[in-house]
Amino acid sequence: MAKSKIPVYDIYGIIPGHTQQDLLLSRFAPYVREHRHLHTQHGHSFYHLVLFTKGAGEHTIDFDRFTVQPYQVYFMAPGQVHSWHFNGDMEGYLVHFSPAFFQSFLADQHYLDRFGFFRGISKEAVLQIPAAMRKDAVALFENMLAELEQPREGGLDMIRMYLLQFFMQVERCCGNAEKQQVPRQKQLLLANFQQLINKHYNTIRLPREYAELLYITPNHLNALCQDLVGRTAGEMIRDRVLLEAKRLLVNEALTITEIAYALNFQDNSYFNRFFRKNTGMTPEAFRKQIHH
Structure with missing residues (x-):
């Protein structure tokens, strides 16, 4: 079928001139200002997550609608589609990473499958960060940005470790306790x-x-x-x-x-x-x- 459907962006095509291999990490406010296509339905060929620290509005993942709240985090697996409709100024952090980003780092090629929020089920991928974890979560993202802004040897591996730490903390505090015990x-x-x-x-x-x-x-x-x-x-x-x-x-x-x-x-x-x-x-x- 020749006619196109929902646009699907790869990690390089979503930002013209982007060259960082397998990773895009940004503060959310400037990203939103530069990408006006966000209000229309689109998909990604990469993993995608956003931690909102300020703002309001609505976002839709695979046609399920969610109300944006401060310290809400949402995750998307490759292939899912979404759109955002914001009210006022937005702040937070955004991370895109390709499926290959962790493959060279982890012996277990299916490691990310253990996290329920990456299963591609939208209602399991939008979580509220509890007050006790918010300061640590922000610190992890600031540490990741610092590694990009001041490149040093092993910087990408440090970012990988910070991301994995964030995933594990979110799964511990917000994940389904019963599912965490699944073999x-x-x-x-x-x-x-x-x-x-x-x-x-x-x-x-x-x-x-x-x-x-x-x-x-x-x-x-x-x-x-x-x-x-x-x-x-x-x-x-x-x-x-x-x-x-x-x-x-x-x-x-x-x-x-x-x-x-x-x-x-x-x-x-x-x-x-x-x-x-x-x-x-x-x-x-x-x-x-x-x-x-």
Whole structure:
């Protein structure tokens, strides 16, 4: 399909002339002033996080809306889409880093998968930093900025350590305590399932087919999903198809028929029934709501 959908930025293209390999770190206020496209839906091919220290407004991640509050932090995994609508001046910190940024530093290539806020589930990725942690959180970001402003040997590794420290502190204070006790093997299996869905949602719709790819039984897969995310495997597949449908509907250049075809539905009416059953509105109504 030739027509474009939501724009997806890479870590170099989002800022003209940016050359820092695999990392972008900035205070939030100047970043917002320079990037007026933030109010429109867009995606990233990199990990992305923001710690707000001042400001108000609203931001939307994968069509879930959140009210901006001071000392709120939100995380995005590659592939998610979002838009921001701010009221007044904004302050805080922003970090972009590529999937490769930690790969040369950590022996465990799946280390970031242990953090619930990087699973790509928007409602688990927006967290409020408690008062007792705020001073330390700000200090970590200031230390990271200092490493960029006064480059020294090992500076990027220091930034990696500060980031990991921040991730672990957030997970300890704000993460789901029950999920933190989930065995590593189960976390990896769920992450692999989510990766397979992202890769094959357009062609594979049955849980048993994903179970075969994971070398487990359908019952095992379903129990895993219910235990870790409170959803069946079928619901997770359906949710991913629905999310892509919403992303495509943002692009007014695409007709509903073209979107149905792109998502591998048998016909336009089948797609309409699917969308309405799961959202309570037609694709046309959703599109009008988004562009209202």
